[in-house]
Amino acid sequence: MAPHALLIPLPAQGHINPMMQLAWKLVSHGFLITFLNSDSTHNRIHKANTLNSFFDNIRMISAPFEFPPLDSLEGIENRIESLIKGLGPSVIDKVIQEINAREEENKVTCIIADVWMCFGLQAVATLHELPLAAFHTALVSLFAIRYFSAHLVSLGILHSDGIPKEDKKTKYLPCMPALHSGDLPWLWAGEYMFRKGIRMGEEIKDIKWVLFNSFIEIEAPVVETLSKEVGVYPIGPLIPPEFLIDSRTSTKVLPSFRKTDTDCLQWLDKQCAHSVIYISFGSTGILSEKQLEELALGLEATQRPFLWVVRSDLMKGSEANLPVGFLEQVRDRGCIVSWAPQLEVLSHPSIACFVTHCGWNSVQESITMGVPMLCWPYFADQFLNRAYVVDVWKLGLPLNANSQGIIKQGEIVKGVEILQESEQGLEIREEAKKLKIIARDAVKDGGSSWNNFNLFVTAMKRQPNE
Numbered sequence: 001m002a003p004h005a006l007l008i009p010l011p012a013q014g015h016i017n018p019m020m021q022l023a024w025k026l027v028s029h030g031f032l033i034t035f036l037n038s039d040s041t042h043n044r045i046h047k048a049n050t051l052n053s054f055f056d057n058i059r060m061i062s063a064p065f066e067f068p069p070l071d072s073l074e075g076i077e078n079r080i081e082s083l084i085k086g087l088g089p090s091v092i093d094k095v096i097q098e099i100n101a102r103e104e105e106n107k108v109t110c111i112i113a114d115v116w117m118c119f120g121l122q123a124v125a126t127l128h129e130l131p132l133a134a135f136h137t138a139l140v141s142l143f144a145i146r147y148f149s150a151h152l153v154s155l156g157i158l159h160s161d162g163i164p165k166e167d168k169k170t171k172y173l174p175c176m177p178a179l180h181s182g183d184l185p186w187l188w189a190g191e192y193m194f195r196k197g198i199r200m201g202e203e204i205k206d207i208k209w210v211l212f213n214s215f216i217e218i219e220a221p222v223v224e225t226l227s228k229e230v231g232v233y234p235i236g237p238l239i240p241p242e243f244l245i246d247s248r249t250s251t252k253v254l255p256s257f258r259k260t261d262t263d264c265l266q267w268l269d270k271q272c273a274h275s276v277i278y279i280s281f282g283s284t285g286i287l288s289e290k291q292l293e294e295l296a297l298g299l300e301a302t303q304r305p306f307l308w309v310v311r312s313d314l315m316k317g318s319e320a321n322l323p324v325g326f327l328e329q330v331r332d333r334g335c336i337v338s339w340a341p342q343l344e345v346l347s348h349p350s351i352a353c354f355v356t357h358c359g360w361n362s363v364q365e366s367i368t369m370g371v372p373m374l375c376w377p378y379f380a381d382q383f384l385n386r387a388y389v390v391d392v393w394k395l396g397l398p399l400n401a402n403s404q405g406i407i408k409q410g411e412i413v414k415g416v417e418i419l420q421e422s423e424q425g426l427e428i429r430e431e432a433k434k435l436k437i438i439a440r441d442a443v444k445d446g447g448s449s450w451n452n453f454n455l456f457v458t459a460m461k462r463q464p465n466e
Helices: 013-028 039-048 076-086 089-102 121-127 140-147 149-154 187-204 220-226 241-245 263-269 289-302 326-330 342-346 360-369 382-392 409-421 423-443 448-461
Strands: 004-008 032-038 058-063 110-114 132-136 209-212 232-234 276-280 306-309 334-337 351-356 373-375 396-398
Touching: 004 013, 004 089, 013 032, 013 058, 013 110, 013 132, 013 360, 032 089, 058 089, 076 187, 089 121, 110 121, 121 132, 132 140, 140 149, 140 187, 140 209, 140 220, 140 382, 149 187, 209 448, 220 232, 232 448, 241 360, 263 306, 263 334, 263 342, 276 289, 276 342, 289 306, 289 326, 289 409, 342 351, 342 360, 351 360, 351 409, 360 382, 360 423, 373 382, 373 409, 382 396, 396 409, 409 423, 423 448
Parallel strands: 004 032, 004 110, 032 058, 110 132, 132 209, 209 232, 276 306, 276 351, 306 334, 351 373, 373 396
Antiparallel strands: none
8 A cells, every 4th residue: 555645735836836846756755645725726726737636646636615825915814714724624634534435545644734734733633543744835944933933022022912122133043144123024914923823833843743845954053953842854955856957847747826938938048148137026926016117127227138027917017017118128138928937947047147036935946056146025934035045145135125115226237237247246156056056965865855855754654653
């Protein structure tokens, strides 16, 4: 009987993709996978992709729960609470019973759930005598600062609602880089997200296996500190193995909420090596019309080729709001798409730098492909990620907003010129090359993430519950 893992992602693009990468890794070790989503998320993925409900031992199923994917930040508190209820313990219990009734020879043998989906799930795992593992799709440091946030309150550094008592840059944990008080990852959703993070830490503490889409070498002090409290197992970077040998082509199917424009790859083929600015703000980034205009003018002023992902569904602006004459001015060196195959783009030899919102998937992909970054964080953990990129790993530069919160065109031009033309830019590119090798070595045979993953797989294959 093959080991059978039930995977439960948070229904957001940035959480589903690394969970699917984890699924493929488990399949390569002999697992059967059931990948559970809400009906609405499941249907949206199928609408945007050509996916079968059963392929290569990964079965895509859904629970009868309508939930709009978390690619919009409006009403986040009510949406997360309805999600936890709609895909809560009683629903998971029913799903397991239904699977086991159908699969006499392939019953569920373990559960792997996104940390946001673990609330109350240990009781279900215990009921079915199954091991439960939690999966954190971001830096270990993000989990750590949430985990120790109650301690920061007791130290008098934070108010009981998570608001910092002082408005300044502070080293909140000795093992982490300093953050400005306004950049703490829960502030975007207020006290609700702060309290939820504390509860998450309480739930996860009793789970033996907490997997992280990161690798020890980039945040060793945090891993050492948190490991004294929680079972920390970094297994990243979770990147298709094809890209780790610079093939630029993945045979794996990744579920996406949007149709991908692959024509941009042919456009990249026509550009010079290390010449193209790639701009993408992920699945939640929003630009005002004024900011959209400044970015467009900045790209025009660089006089360099660029590939720009402009999402019409969440951008507060469209081509009609671009500066007059912009498209005409850049027609010979600009490519604008609504959604790009990001790994193929970042691994392309024509890419020079990445203007990114600093979502963790984007940062880790950029690290693994050796691409320097211009950092433009928007919310949540993106400011923490920027602190690591700029201050710790020295892989990029910040793009700084003015007093009105706008990143002006001159700031964009300056950032590109520093990365491409200056001694500092050369040093950043050299650091990017070094960390690219370290990231890839982590998942090779004998690497830190390889070892952690194999420990986990061995434990999950044992019976009964580990």
